[in-house]
Amino acid sequence: MPSLHVGWALLVAIAVIRVTSSRWRWLALAHPALTVSVVVITANHYWLDGIVAAILLMGAIHLVSLRAKYAAGLPGQPLPSFSRVLL
16 A cells, blocks of 8 residues: 555556647546556555555645755755656
8 A cells, every 4th residue: 555556547647638738638537547547456556555645745746846946946956857747
């Protein structure tokens, strides 16, 4: 616990939605939905594992955004490269 498969699928879907502009980008949400289904059906994880993975991912994204806001106010501090995709 948590399911890293679900967390990774959700991260990929968020990144695809953020960096593309086509209306088809929302189809990327099928990836985490199918991943949750597969890990639960195969009895590798429970529903709660997927929920915890999503909560941890949202917390990590929030921490990255706080770091980016803090670093933006400091001269000479580079922003994390992945923050541009997630923010």
